[in-house]
Amino acid sequence: MSSSDYSALGFKDIVLSLDGSVAVISLNRPKHRNSINKNIIEELIQAFNLFDKDDRVRVVILTADPSAPAFCSGADISGGWDLLWDAEAEKEGDHAHRDSGGTLSVVIYRCRKITIAAVNGHAAGAGITAFQLPFDFRFVWAGAKLTFPFVRRGISAEATSTYLLPRLLGHSRASALLLTGATVTPESNLIQDLYYQIIPTREEVFPVAKAFAKELAANTSQPSVTYTKALLQHPGDSIEENHLLDSRAIRILGRSNDAVEGVNSFKERRSPMFTDTLSSRSDPWFPWWRSWDITHRKSKL
Template sequence: MYTQIELSRTGASGRVAVITLNRPDKLNALTKVMEAELRRAMEEVDGDDAVRVVVLTGAGRGFCAGMDIDELEILPPGDIRAAQWMRPFDMNRRPDYQTRYGYFPAVRKPVICAINGAAAGLGLVFALYSDIRFASDRAAFSTAFAKRGLIAEHGIAWMLPRVVGPGHAADLLYSARKVSAAEALQMGLVNRLFEADSLMAETLRYADDLAENVSPRSIRVIKDQLWEVPFQDLAQATRTANEAMYESIQSEDFTEGVAHFVERRAARFTGR
């Protein structure tokens, strides 16, 4: 089904989907085929109610070294919002997210990026659009663009300052320098750092905990909130949260959340 990525299910109940970029001999540099397969895999796991968490990683010693230099293309400005990139992730979401590489926020499950090696250019873009970033101590990061005569493309100038702050963002984008995993952790570019041999085990342990012990309905709504808040003022964000809380209290997952706590047993959330 897939030729340049791998898709598998894992976890105690098979609720964690792992998408692996699979061109290890090229440090998983992006091609048109891989790009299309990644979107298709995201669509597949988003539509699978059995999947509650998505992990994105790379095969071999790299995460994603950016676009394959042999497939670089000159895109007209309007291409980024062309119809083929707007679907299938409409889902009544904010249209700002319906762009060529900015579709991760429209996936209804948390996307955890397990960065096992070099993440440069579009590889860094994928990491930034993920909800959570774990990294190997052998990982390295670079925006790459300025050293190729390019600019901060695909929304990275919007994303990066919100993750690391404007000063770090300017540094990384202007210099396009290589950033070590330790420095990435210090500036908040990644959330946790693990030894290379334990990265996937630790990431999957975390992902499985989310899949088994947390309400998927709660995560779905909270993910919406986190991505919407940058477009809202405090009053609007509060009103939206109050409405969502009212709906949550009437949900099956709220009933189960109280019940499993009182009864001191494992949760059996349905996502409804």
């Protein structure tokens, strides 16, 4: 699919583009503070799955128009919680429900490319959980108000935030953010380590993230990134098991074209020209971990 063909997908709430090997997804509900409805979740899941499979794509950035009222104000609960429930699942009982923010979190987390959230506005609820935590890197506007409101709305922390936030920041800060329902700004001690870079103006967030993405796309190996990311997400249960995993990964990659180019470019003191892709370097050992199907049998997700 060529870049200009993304319009054929008929997305309404997001806009896709591809600049070389950097894909950009822009939230496109500014009149609704980029709040979350069922459609935007479905479109985002499609987009991340598309870019995961497209060998041209090395980095995926999620961002928004910096003039929108918010990066993402969270689930649109103006009509109550009803937007959360699915009629089919409701017939079966509590076990059938799938939190929509979480379905997106899982897809972003599983994306084998580098993922970046370029948070150029305020963010609340799923706008800071699903739309930020599962990414590899987060860039943020220094003035962004960041809110984890769940305990102040009568629900519980969602979108896999109780899995991701303690891993990212440790339990001391994760508990403080989730149990207070805090609103903080990026320079708060509680949250600053979440962000790769904190940027003074809304307008600069995306260009800075884009330049970072371009540099990584140009100078890193796609299989190297994917295997390293997978080892971080699925380490051994012990140092010994991890040693067996990373030994095998390095043996597989060590005979790749990119490994040869990595050595040659290093010796020749020049930038590398990596050509391997996830398709060209696929190996039956990968993925080595058990894959979960989280779809309920009647769910469309």
